[in-house]
Amino acid sequence: MANKQLKTFSREEVAKHTVEGDLWIIIDAKVYDISRFKNLHPGGASVFFDPEVAGQDATEAFFGLHRYEVLEKPQYQRLIIGTIEGEESIYHGRVAGELSTVPYAEPTWLTEGYHSPYFSKNHREFQKVVRRFFDQYVWEDAQAREEDGKRPSQAVLDKMAEVNLHAMRMGPGKHLKGLKLMDGLVQPEEFDYFHELIITQELARCGARGYGDGILGGKVIGLPPILNFGSDKLKAEVIPDVLAGKKFICLAISEAQAGSDVMGLRTTAVLSEDGKEWIVNGNKKWITNGTFADYFTTGVRTEDGLTVLLIPRGPGVETKQIKTSYSTTAGTAYITFDNVRVPVENTLGEVGGGIFVILSNFNHERWVMCCSSARSQRSIVEECLKWTSQRKAFGKPLNSQAVIRSKLAAMIQRTESVQHWLESITYQMCNMSYKQQASKLAGQIAFLKSYSTACGQETARDAVQIFGGRGITRTGMGRFIEHYHRTIAFDALLGGAEDVLRDLGVRQALRGMPEDARL
Numbered sequence: 001m002a003n004k005q006l007k008t009f010s011r012e013e014v015a016k017h018t019v020e021g022d023l024w025i026i027i028d029a030k031v032y033d034i035s036r037f038k039n040l041h042p043g044g045a046s047v048f049f050d051p052e053v054a055g056q057d058a059t060e061a062f063f064g065l066h067r068y069e070v071l072e073k074p075q076y077q078r079l080i081i082g083t084i085e086g087e088e089s090i091y092h093g094r095v096a097g098e099l100s101t102v103p104y105a106e107p108t109w110l111t112e113g114y115h116s117p118y119f120s121k122n123h124r125e126f127q128k129v130v131r132r133f134f135d136q137y138v139w140e141d142a143q144a145r146e147e148d149g150k151r152p153s154q155a156v157l158d159k160m161a162e163v164n165l166h167a168m169r170m171g172p173g174k175h176l177k178g179l180k181l182m183d184g185l186v187q188p189e190e191f192d193y194f195h196e197l198i199i200t201q202e203l204a205r206c207g208a209r210g211y212g213d214g215i216l217g218g219k220v221i222g223l224p225p226i227l228n229f230g231s232d233k234l235k236a237e238v239i240p241d242v243l244a245g246k247k248f249i250c251l252a253i254s255e256a257q258a259g260s261d262v263m264g265l266r267t268t269a270v271l272s273e274d275g276k277e278w279i280v281n282g283n284k285k286w287i288t289n290g291t292f293a294d295y296f297t298t299g300v301r302t303e304d305g306l307t308v309l310l311i312p313r314g315p316g317v318e319t320k321q322i323k324t325s326y327s328t329t330a331g332t333a334y335i336t337f338d339n340v341r342v343p344v345e346n347t348l349g350e351v352g353g354g355i356f357v358i359l360s361n362f363n364h365e366r367w368v369m370c371c372s373s374a375r376s377q378r379s380i381v382e383e384c385l386k387w388t389s390q391r392k393a394f395g396k397p398l399n400s401q402a403v404i405r406s407k408l409a410a411m412i413q414r415t416e417s418v419q420h421w422l423e424s425i426t427y428q429m430c431n432m433s434y435k436q437q438a439s440k441l442a443g444q445i446a447f448l449k450s451y452s453t454a455c456g457q458e459t460a461r462d463a464v465q466i467f468g469g470r471g472i473t474r475t476g477m478g479r480f481i482e483h484y485h486r487t488i489a490f491d492a493l494l495g496g497a498e499d500v501l502r503d504l505g506v507r508q509a510l511r512g513m514p515e516d517a518r519l
């Protein structure tokens with residue numbers, strides 16, 4: 001509703017409307033007639049008859065209890081009957097497409113007045129466009145699907161495909177050749193890991209963890225084995241449809257009986273008598289996008305060891321939903337293979353060489369998770385800074401308490417350290433071949449991922465303490481905190497549990513210990 005169509009009132013005038021059937025309040029210089037709404041108010045009618053609320057300015061009381069987005073809902077916009085003369089509204093919620101001005105709500109490189117050695121002009125333009133894109137086309141679907149648990153809307157996947165976002169989420173490489181990226185904003189050969197970091201972090205900013213995985217998260221980990229080890233025929237058959245968001249693929253490694261212990265997998269593949277097909281039997285568990293996947297990049301046990309096969313959905317493949325603590329929009333599945341026949345041409349890499357196929361992708365996968373984890377915890381910092389500024393207790397904002405400030409300090413330190421280490425590793429990735437990355441960065445990435453998620457878990461716990469009951473409530477003020485606290489465990493498990501990754505980092509370091517070094 002445009003302000004000019006609204007009447008203006010003096011505060012004295014508003015103060016006359018304080019009774020049943022004639023009740024007004026002021027919020028942020030706008031006058032609300034809540035005479036009828038009061039009986040529908042989720043917080044009850046009685047709050048409006050408080051002498052400090054009825055006919056008064058209830059702005060402070062309102063923002064201590066509601067998110068700004070409540071005021072943006074059309075059914076509540078209709079309650080506005082006018083504005084206070086000579087006053088302007090000053091508050092705003094999330095501004096779509098824009099950078100936040102809350103301290104530490106954006107990484108340093110996006111904060112006014114700061115500099116970065118890593119991000120070019122092109123990265124900066126790219127970030128603007130990608131943020132606008134996610135805010136315009138993805139944000140609402142992310143919130144709605146996270147809630148109803150349905151798979152991400154095809155319209156969103158199609159929109160992402162139009163600007164080749166699915167392809168860009170696979171990182172730099174040959175798969176981008178000839179594609180128009182973000183309407184030509186970045187040339188395929190210029191696209192680097194910082195562009196990819198931007199995409200992953202903007203997606204994480206939607207604050208919908210299950211959806212983040214649902215929106216072709218399986219492809220980010222399940223497609224590289226096809227890109228790197230598939231035959232030309234297989235590539236032609238699978239890659240275009242997956243990158244167009246028309247088909248889903250997932251990575252099926254972990255099983256009910258084996259998780260981190262990849263060599264302990266029990267799903268078997270035996271050659272048919274004519275040697276033309278594999279016959280696959282077994283199960284897979286916690287497979288992201290599995291419930292709606294068309295293809296399964298699957299680790300199986302063959303006579304010669306571990307082998308990776310691309311199994312299309314077909315007879316003998318069954319997928320069931322697993323209800324985890326995040327949304328079923330991620331399509332997390334329990335999969336059974338019952339005498340599934342797979343052409344031998346669908347073997348990825350060498351028979352018995354599956355471990356190389358799987359390991360070749362782990363670094364990139366974990367690095368993507370670091371990007372996402374760094375950004376999600378930053379959003380929590382923003383939520384906490386806003387909440388502790390607008391919520392009052394004992395007559396003062398929460399942030400006037402030293403214990404609260406101490407928690408905020410720790411959160412900010414953790415978030416900043418994670419992002420800065422991430423940017424440094426990303427720079428190394430941009431300047432190393434894939435092989436160099438594998439030998440030089442596997443340990444660093446493993447360390448960063450376990451450090452980042454450990455930071456995230458502490459931040460989640462601190463945020464709940466700061467938000468109190470609202471931090472464990474799925475709606476209202478603390479909804480993002482509740483969501484983060486409930487889903488942080490995913491970041492800490494997927495791609496390797498924290499202890500496993502720490503150990504990997506140390507073992508990598510020990511391998512480089514010089515034999516002649518002595519204290």
Ligand code: HEM
Nearest residue numbers: 032042043047053058061062065066067070076079476477
């Ligand atoms: C136009 C004005 C208002 C609208 C449209 C409104 C709307 C709502 C809505 C939608 C909720 C559900 C929780 C949420 O989604 O955040 C809610 C809860 C609540 N509201 Fe309001 N409200 C208004 C003004 C007020 C005022 C002025 C007060 C108190 C002074 C108040 C007190 C409460 C309380 C106590 C709750 C429950 C909060 C909780 O469960 O934590 N509301 N309101």
